[in-house]
Amino acid sequence: GQSLEQPSEVTAVEGAIVQINCTYQTSGFYGLSWYQQHDGGAPTFLSYNALDGLEETGRFSSFLSRSDSYGYLLLQELQMKDSASYFCAVRDQVTGGGNKLTFGTGTQLKVEL
């Protein structure tokens, strides 16, 4: 089975940098994804790491260390609109392209003035 751990809440100030950590224990691992979800909304894809290292997409970066079963999402130049829940998700390797995701319970980020 899979289990993922993330902090339940993080609070930061507008303009600051925040890091949301994710540790996982899995029976099979193919990659780590991050999704953002605003209250009442649908999750939206942010990033994916299959290999160790840092992936950067604008203000957001994601890091993976496979040997430590650990990853994080880094948000820079925080804006009020970044207030949302952030989920890490582990991909199982499934044949035929239909990869399954197991999601963490999410980190609620509150950005304050």
Place this chain on the structure above:
Amino acid sequence: NAGVTQTPKFQVLKTGQSMTLQCAQDMNHNSMYWYRQDPGMGLRLIYYSASEGTTDKGEVPNGYNVSRLNKREFSLRLESAAPSQTSVYFCASKPGQGHETQYFGPGTRLLVL
């Protein structure tokens, strides 16, 4: 492109009633998924369809059935609803092998009394 659409948006059922949640995508994606999300929780996979003509169980399949009607449509059926199935249900789709992004619909909010 409408992306992923779900109907209905809201539904109230009595215990024992049945209903079908509809999902359609117009992006020509191969893979489709059904998740449920309970308050303060991450998404849990109910069923998925890696490609047209195939369906497989996810993490929490009990009490549900699915049909991949064609490449566009993937429905979720509750044969005899129970209060424990009160949740928000999200459908998602993914292009296929080599693509990591899952695209989510707006969700169906279901209350079982």
